Every structure is written in structure tokens, then in C-alpha cells.
Amino acid sequence: MLFQKVSVLSDLGLPEGRVISQHKGGRESLQEIFNRVRRYRFSGYVRLNLALTGKRSEGIVVFELGQPILSVYVFKWDEVGRAGRVYMGRKAVEFLWEDSVYPECNITLHADVSQEKVIEVFPDSEIAMTDLILPPFLPNPPPKMSEYVEDQEVTPFLKAWSVKGYDLSSLDRLLRRDREEARLALPYFETNLIRLEELNDRILLLDTMGYEREVESLRRKMVDPERIEEIEAELSRFKKRISEKDSVKNAENEIHMDRDRKLVDEKMDAVYDLILQYHKMRSAGERTISCPECGSYLSQDGSCPICFAGSQDEQGIGRRLNPRLKFESFVVGSNTRFTEAAARAVAMNPGESYNPLFIYSRSGLGKTHLLQAIGNRIMELDASLKVVYTSTEVLESELIEAIANRRLESFREEYRMVDILLLDDLQFIAGKEETQEEIFHLFNDLVERGHQIVLACDRLPKDIPSLSERLITRFESGLIADLQPPDLETRIAILERMVKEKELEVPSEVLIFIAEVCRSNVREMEGGLNRILAFSSLMNSPIGLETAREVLTYERPVPVEIERPSLTDGVSYLIEERKANASHALAASKLSEGYKAMAITRSHPRYLRERCLDGEPRILWLTDHESKQENTIPPSLERIMLLIDEFMEEDGRKIILLDDVQYLMSNTSFEGVVRFIRSVVDKVHEDVTIFIVSVDPESLDPQDRSVLEREMEVIREADVRA
Structure with a gap:
């Protein structure tokens, strides 16, 4: 056809x-x-x-x-x-x-x-x-069966390999010319064909969706055993391309998930804040409160929709600065002192001190507060300057709207006239080529004219996926300052500031409790405080430690004596746990029973030896870092599979532990890891080996988790006494 x-x-x-x-x-x-x-x-x-x-x-x-x-x-x-x-x-x-x-x-x-x-x-x-130009390595089409010279040693191999589609024309020519030489060359061809089959197995472990033609190209070349070195090199380059693409895709997905979580948190906080505002108005006996500027009724959150809409219309681009976010309301601790000082210096001398100023930290540690504090301070010192605070998402929306309405040049001109640009959530430009292009030209225009740029991001420039090198260079050309999570003393001071601003009285022991429970970031602490205040207001109950405990569902773990589940040879287990303590304990118990153990772990090997595996396990540290003291292995499914195969060939009963499977997924792909796990599970079924995989169930989508649960026996953390 x-x-x-x-x-x-x-x-x-x-x-x-x-x-x-x-x-x-x-x-x-x-x-x-x-x-x-x-x-x-x-x-x-x-x-x-x-x-x-x-x-x-x-x-x-x-x-x-x-x-x-x-x-x-x-x-x-x-x-x-x-x-x-x-x-x-x-x-x-x-x-x-x-x-x-x-x-x-x-x-x-x-x-x-x-x-x-x-x-x-x-x-x-x-x-x-x-x-x-003709490529140096062109694959041959599948060879047609031909009449081979009969030789008792060589011809049976020639026929068997030809049926599989391999190109043995060079061996056939050698046999016709010199039979003895062909017999000597037979082990060479046999070894290379085995290597070709192994390479084919490695391709099966890769997530090749979207690369079908590239795989077809590789398979066409994999019929020639004398090209094995070139094929291996090309496969290595192909794997690198897939790995880089998957890493970028996973990083971009992680950014979008963070954004969705942030939006959910903000909506929940807004609900709690509305409840508080409503009950404050009821307790004050005020049916409505008027705006002191225009006389309109205020919303339940205390803002004026008329004034806010007017200020947005006047501004034209970007977002309105929040007047509450000033340097005076920013609690300075050891974790923020340097960055806060740099922000103040920029506010006092925009365009001169640090340009650009790049602030980065995890979500909820005060980047937005400092960004807007800079803007508010500059406006206080010189109201004639044009200060624009915006986020990359808002900027992208404005760009799309400008293109749709054929006003791209006026959009660009508006931003070129800005004196101070405060750009928040920079990580969301990942994979957005048009937005990156606009920011590149805008950055150059503003910096060349001495106008100030301040950027906020949840990671360093070089860690933003798909960010062009020229933007990385420009973002790193000024001062890079980070914000670290606050210590306990600073967390308590931040909560005291929040309570003071809300004009509420909260017992100090409740604030200390919130600070001890909510350790990750300031937004988490504010959310915890708002939940407690809203609950107390709705239930008309005093704000106390018991209420705080009930709202934040804080329970101190009570050790329960539970028997460890028995593990059976030839069975694979999925341990669902937040940390790999249960899986380490199960592996340690089998080690004490005389099993040989291989641990493929993200934890430092020293931790495993000290805490769990107190015998002599074979520990492979899953990392790209090269260590002189420990055996390391990069997150390569093919290399891990080869080491597992070697380990399973040893005599005796064995147990294999793979913890932090999420790390493998982030460096390869979920589909690739599933194929890898299935391959190990199938081999374990036919051996006296136990396979344990540790996974944090909260880190996976329910659908992805169910895929893994179908492949292995499930053990949950509560079923194991570590």
C-alpha cells in the first residue's frame, strides 16, 4: 500500500x-x-x-x-x-x-x-x-531473508537474528569470504545484539509521548549491531532531551499548583475576614458604615467599592497599592533584616541603589508586603513619580487584551512611562514566551533610562523553568535578596502585630500556640489566627487555648503499640506515609532477620545507618551530587533498574527499599516511574525478594495514587509502629 x-x-x-x-x-x-x-x-x-x-x-x-x-x-x-x-x-x-x-x-x-x-x-x-549533506549514519531498511552459506556454527545464528529483523549483512559477507574469521567474530555480534536488546528495554521505560518519530528513528538504527556505540550515544542525547522537557514541565506544573493553593488560601481568608467584619459591625450596633471619602456604604471587608474602582480606572495599568502594606507594619526579624534594609534603600533612592532588586522566598514570607511597602514609601516622598505595582499574570492579561484590541503600542508606551515598576509573582512567566519577550524589552527600556525595577519571585531566576538566558542575566544583574522563614520569636511578634491591627484582644498563650503550630509562613499564621477568631465569633465563645486547639485540630501524637504487618517474599508493597519512617522500620526489621538490603534513598545514607538500617545494607544515595564518602546514583530509571537487576541476581532473601518516589517523578515522569515500578514488581514476583516503595499520598493526585495502589499491596503509616 x-x-x-x-x-x-x-x-x-x-x-x-x-x-x-x-x-x-x-x-x-x-x-x-x-x-x-x-x-x-x-x-x-x-x-x-x-x-x-x-x-x-x-x-x-x-x-x-x-x-x-x-x-x-x-x-x-x-x-x-x-x-x-x-x-x-x-x-x-x-x-x-x-x-x-x-x-x-x-x-x-x-x-x-x-x-x-x-x-x-x-x-x-x-x-x-x-x-x-548526507548524514554519516543512515539506518538500513529491514534486511530480506537470503540464502546463507551453510556453516554449522554461524548460519543458525544468522538465520535466527535475521528473523528478528537485524541487519547481519556484514557477518554474511565475512562468512562468504572467511569462515574461520566469521566464527571468531560471532561472539562480538552476539554481545552487541544483547546490548541492542537492552537499549530497546531502556526505551520502553521512557515517557516517549510526543517523541514517536524520534523513537522510530532510533529503532530503525537499532538493527545494525556494528553501530552500537553511535546508537548508545544517540539514545543518551534523546534521554537528556526528554529529561529536560519533563523537568521543565514538572516545574511549570508545580508553579501552577502553588498558584492554585494560594488562591484557595486567599479565598478562605477572605471568608473568615468577612465573618469577622460582620460580627464586629453587629457588636458595635452599626447597621452600615459609610466611606469617609465618598459617603458610599462600605463592603463587609471594610473597603469602598466606589473608591477602589475609581483608583483602578485612574491608574490604567497594574494594581492599586494596598495602603496597609508599609515598612512600619512589616515585622523585621533575623530572617528578613537584610532584605528589608535593601527595600528601604531602594525606596529612598529609586534607580540608584539596587536596580533591579530581586526578592525571592517561599510563598507567604512577605515578598508582596515589601514590594508594596516600597511603592507606598516612594509615593509618600514624591507623588509625582509613576509607580506601578502588578503581577506577571495581570501583565499577561493586559498584553493579551492589548493584542486583541489592536492597541499593543499604546500598552507598551504606558509601561515605558513608568518610573518604578514593582513586578510580583515573576515565576508565572514560566513557559510564556510572548510575556517574556515583552518583559525583556520593557526591562531594557526602564533600566537604560535609570528607572527602578523591583521583582518578587518564589525562586531564583535560574530556577524559573523555560526562562530565557538573556532574562536570567538581566534579573541577576542587580541585587538578589531572600526572605527566610521566621523563627518563633519573630512569628509571635508578627501575630501580635496582626492582633493590634484588627483591634482585638487575644491571650498571649493562644498566639504562642499558633506560632508553634503554624511554622511554614506568615500567610499560614494569619489563616490560623483568622480561623480561630471567626470560630470564636460565630460560636460566641471566648478566645482561649482550648478553642485554638479545637480549630487548628492540633493533637500531640500518642504512641500506640501496633504490630508491624508481615512482609512476604515475592510481594511488592506501597507504604503511604508523610515521611519514610515506616518503610525504614520495615526494612530494618527484615535486615535483622538476615535479609540482604538495598536502599535507594533521597535521605543522606548516614541518617539511614543511624536511625533505621543498623546492619550492613547497600545504600545508594539518590542525588546528582557526587560524593567521595557515599555511593550515589542520579535519578535515572535505567541505571537504577540495572543495579536492581544485579542485586536480585545475588543468592539469598533480599529486600529493596525505594523511598521518596516523588523525587524520581519530578526528575523523569509519572508514566516512566510507573513503567519502572511495574518492571521491578514483575521481577520480584519470580524471586525471593521484597520490594518496598515509600510515597507521600498527599503529594499525588488521587488518580495517580490509585494507579500505584493497583500495582502493589498498600500499607498505611498507621499500620506500622516505627
Whole structure:
């Protein structure tokens, strides 16, 4: 079946032109056609069609007066509902070379074609003459069965390997020339074929969605055992590409999850605040409260919707500064002293002290407060300066709206006229190329004119996924200052400030309790305080320690004597726990029973030896860091699988511990880790080995968690006495 009747490129708008010649594929076919095209200064395009079992491909190289202009390649599965891929430029040419060696490939030359029309249909697909150079490594099409010279030792292997699709033409030629030499070379070919099968198994462990044609390219090359070194190098490069893409994707997903959690927290805090405002008004006997500026009724949160809307309209771009967020209301501790001082210096001398000032920390530690405190202080000192506070999400929305309304230039001009730009939540530009481009040009314009830029982010510039190098360089060109989580003393001082601002009385023991329980960030503390105040107001009960305990569901753990579950050889277990204490305890118990133990862990090996595995386990520290004292392994599923295979080949009963499987997922992919776990589970079933995987159930989506639970026996943390 040929590919002539189904043309994806024609469906995409490729002009057909006039077919002037047709050719069959072969090792030299495309090279000869390209030579003729250049010699006769041909204008038009060379088109290749190939249909193989279950898949088909089509591509073109467009020429003008013998010079290549562009190339496009489409790879498609016959399976209904399975998406195809379109490749442009140099990558398209690479795949066309591979298809051209197949005798089933149809090659046609099309003339009388408008190059402008083709460029219009397929932009961003340009190539140069150097892209048409014959690649040094072209895969051979699957060999056809042939009559082999009979040799008792070599011929049976030749026939068996040929049935599997391997290209043994070089061994066949050697056998015809020198039988003794062929017999000596047989172990070499056998070893390489085993290595090829191992490489194929490694591909199965990779998450190759979106890389189907690249995998097809690898598999075509993996029929030649004499190319093993080149194949391994190409697979290594391919794995690196997948790993980098997955790492970026996971980091971007993490950023969006953080944003969603922040929005949920803000909505909940707003609800509690409304409850407090409502009960304060009732207790004061006030039915309504008027705005002192315009006389309108205030909202339940105490703000004036009329004044707020007016201030937003007047500002035009960005967000309104919150007048409550000033330096005077920012509690300074050892964790924030340097960054707060840098922010004050910028507010006193914008454009001179530190430009840009880059503030980073985890969520809820005061970045937004300092950002707006800078803006409020500058406005107090010089109201004529144009201060704009905004977030990257708001900036992106304004950009999209400006493009839609055809006012992009006026949007850019508005931001160029800013004296001080305060840009919050910078991490949300991850993967947003157009927004990054606008920020790049805006950054250059403002800094060149001596205007101040202050940026806030939850990570360092180099850790923002998909951020261009030129933006990283510019963000790092000023001062980078971080905010650390507050200590207990600072947390109590922050809570006292909150209570004072709300004009409420809260016992000191309640504030101390909140500070001890809510340790992560300031937003968590404020949320805890608001929940306690709202509960007390609704229930009309005094604010006390018992109420605080009840609201924050704080319980001191009481040790319960529970028997450890028995573990059975040949069974794999999923331990659902917040920390890997239960899984470590189970592994330690088996070690004391005489099992050999292998621990693949994110924890430092010293911790495992001291706390849990007090025998002589084989510990592999899961890290990219190179250690002189410990055995380390990077988060590579293939390398881990090879080490597990070696360990399982040893005699005796064995237990394998894999803790912090989330780390593997973040460095590879969930699908890849599932395939890896399934492979280990299957091998454990046929061996006297126990496999333990530790996972924090809260870190996974319910659907992902259920996938893992179906593969293994589930043990929950409460069932294990550590």
C-alpha cells in the first residue's frame, strides 16, 4: 500500500504543482536527486511518501534555482485517534534522509509551484544547503531473508537474528569470504545484539509521548549491531532531551499548583475576614458604615467599592497599592533584616541603589508586603513619580487584551512611562514566551533610562523553568535578596502585630500556640489566627487555648503499640506515609532477620545507618551530587533498574527499599516511574525478594495514587509502629 492517496501536506495547503519525475527509494536515491536539482537549478519541491506497517510519513524539500529554501515532514499513525507530528527545518530533512533508503519510498519532483505560497503555508521551516549533506549514519531498511552459506556454527545464528529483523549483512559477507574469521567474530555480534536488546528495554521505560518519530528513528538504527556505540550515544542525547522537557514541565506544573493553593488560601481568608467584619459591625450596633471619602456604604471587608474602582480606572495599568502594606507594619526579624534594609534603600533612592532588586522566598514570607511597602514609601516622598505595582499574570492579561484590541503600542508606551515598576509573582512567566519577550524589552527600556525595577519571585531566576538566558542575566544583574522563614520569636511578634491591627484582644498563650503550630509562613499564621477568631465569633465563645486547639485540630501524637504487618517474599508493597519512617522500620526489621538490603534513598545514607538500617545494607544515595564518602546514583530509571537487576541476581532473601518516589517523578515522569515500578514488581514476583516503595499520598493526585495502589499491596503509616 502506497501513500499517494492520503496527503496530509496537501490537506494543509501545499500546492500540488506538476509532477515531472518519479523515483523509488534506495541508499543513493535522494543524494542523486539532490545533485540533479542543484545541477539544473531546479525550482519546485522534492516530495517523499513512505507507508510502513501501522505508520506513514510524507515530507518535502523546497528549492529555488537549485538552492534549498525550506523542509517540512509529517509522521502519522494509521491508528484512529492517535495524533501525528509535524517537523520543520533541519529535523524534517533528517527524517527524510532516513525514509529515502526504503525501496517502498516514493520520491517525486514537482515543478510550477509558487515558493511564496509554500512559505506562507509553512513558515519557520527554513533550511540551508549544509542541511542537505548526507548524514554519516543512515539506518538500513529491514534486511530480506537470503540464502546463507551453510556453516554449522554461524548460519543458525544468522538465520535466527535475521528473523528478528537485524541487519547481519556484514557477518554474511565475512562468512562468504572467511569462515574461520566469521566464527571468531560471532561472539562480538552476539554481545552487541544483547546490548541492542537492552537499549530497546531502556526505551520502553521512557515517557516517549510526543517523541514517536524520534523513537522510530532510533529503532530503525537499532538493527545494525556494528553501530552500537553511535546508537548508545544517540539514545543518551534523546534521554537528556526528554529529561529536560519533563523537568521543565514538572516545574511549570508545580508553579501552577502553588498558584492554585494560594488562591484557595486567599479565598478562605477572605471568608473568615468577612465573618469577622460582620460580627464586629453587629457588636458595635452599626447597621452600615459609610466611606469617609465618598459617603458610599462600605463592603463587609471594610473597603469602598466606589473608591477602589475609581483608583483602578485612574491608574490604567497594574494594581492599586494596598495602603496597609508599609515598612512600619512589616515585622523585621533575623530572617528578613537584610532584605528589608535593601527595600528601604531602594525606596529612598529609586534607580540608584539596587536596580533591579530581586526578592525571592517561599510563598507567604512577605515578598508582596515589601514590594508594596516600597511603592507606598516612594509615593509618600514624591507623588509625582509613576509607580506601578502588578503581577506577571495581570501583565499577561493586559498584553493579551492589548493584542486583541489592536492597541499593543499604546500598552507598551504606558509601561515605558513608568518610573518604578514593582513586578510580583515573576515565576508565572514560566513557559510564556510572548510575556517574556515583552518583559525583556520593557526591562531594557526602564533600566537604560535609570528607572527602578523591583521583582518578587518564589525562586531564583535560574530556577524559573523555560526562562530565557538573556532574562536570567538581566534579573541577576542587580541585587538578589531572600526572605527566610521566621523563627518563633519573630512569628509571635508578627501575630501580635496582626492582633493590634484588627483591634482585638487575644491571650498571649493562644498566639504562642499558633506560632508553634503554624511554622511554614506568615500567610499560614494569619489563616490560623483568622480561623480561630471567626470560630470564636460565630460560636460566641471566648478566645482561649482550648478553642485554638479545637480549630487548628492540633493533637500531640500518642504512641500506640501496633504490630508491624508481615512482609512476604515475592510481594511488592506501597507504604503511604508523610515521611519514610515506616518503610525504614520495615526494612530494618527484615535486615535483622538476615535479609540482604538495598536502599535507594533521597535521605543522606548516614541518617539511614543511624536511625533505621543498623546492619550492613547497600545504600545508594539518590542525588546528582557526587560524593567521595557515599555511593550515589542520579535519578535515572535505567541505571537504577540495572543495579536492581544485579542485586536480585545475588543468592539469598533480599529486600529493596525505594523511598521518596516523588523525587524520581519530578526528575523523569509519572508514566516512566510507573513503567519502572511495574518492571521491578514483575521481577520480584519470580524471586525471593521484597520490594518496598515509600510515597507521600498527599503529594499525588488521587488518580495517580490509585494507579500505584493497583500495582502493589498498600500499607498505611498507621499500620506500622516505627
